[in-house]
């Protein structure tokens with residue numbers, strides 16, 4: 148590959164973003180980090196870099212993975228490159244200085260190791276002023292229950308990217324019901340194979356298709372919860 152001698156700085160914004168999609172596809176971590184740095188230097192907002200350069204690049208990777216053109220080892224490299232880019236953006240997105248609007252615990256459910264979407268949701272929620280406790284991947288129901296007890300969050304978030312792991316979300320919600328604590332918390336779920344209908348069927352308060360919608364929905368649900376509490380008091 149002659150990518151090495153390509154000077155990313157000589158590219159226009161549009162060319163650079165296109166090059167970053169290619170670099171993400173090829174799992175080139177250093178190039179992704181450099182691309183993110185350049186776009187930020189050029190005055191792009193962290194959110195714009197995230198959505199237009201990284202998330203869009205990962206969308207393209209996802210299509211070729213689905214179609215059998217890319218395989219797990221390659222996608223893992225892409226995911227690592229994406230994470231390196233996200234690492235640079237995280238502190239910038241969280242830098243709002245706003246008072247904390249609520250607390251969320253979030254984790255990927257048992258059997259599932261996908262965490263890019265969950266990490267993105269965490270970043271955007273932090274950026275919107277939420278305190279986020281990230282439980283990581285492959286979480287059995289016990290982890291959620293322990294974290295709920297320890298952190299007393301406003302929101303319990305679950306992520307699943309596999310059709311085989313998404314039913315596990317109901318296991319967690321049912322365990323909350325059994326313990327008599329379900330109604331104390333807002334349960335939000337997400338992940339590519341989910342939809343609104345699924346969210347309702349398992350008894351979640353909300354399904355959100357992406358991180359931006361999650362932030363808006365979370366604010367809305369917290370406000371509603373506060374109103375309810377105020378009325379009840």
Ligand code: B12
Pocket residue numbers: 202205206208209210212213214219220222223226253258259260261262263264265267268303304305306307308309310311335336337338339340354355356357358359361
């Ligand atoms: C990257 C990736 C991987 C990486 C994961 C690396 C990592 N650290 O995450 C690796 C290579 C490890 C991997 C492994 C596997 N993968 Co995979 N993977 C993907 C891929 C290409 C992209 C996922 C991604 O990161 N998307 C980008 C993020 C930003 O989007 P997102 O996750 O959807 O998140 C957004 C929303 O969903 C939402 N959201 C997400 N979580 C939450 C949580 C809450 C609370 C809320 C409100 C919102 C929310 O907001 C997010 C941000 O906007 C998808 C393809 C796809 N189209 O999704 C396949 C995909 C999910 N994988 C798939 C498969 C089959 C697998 C494997 C089984 C492959 C194998 N044969 O081993 C393994 C499973 C391993 C396991 N046990 O989990 C299938 C699933 C098919 C199915 N119907 O179940 C997919 C759909 C690919 C395909 N079409 O075949 N994978």
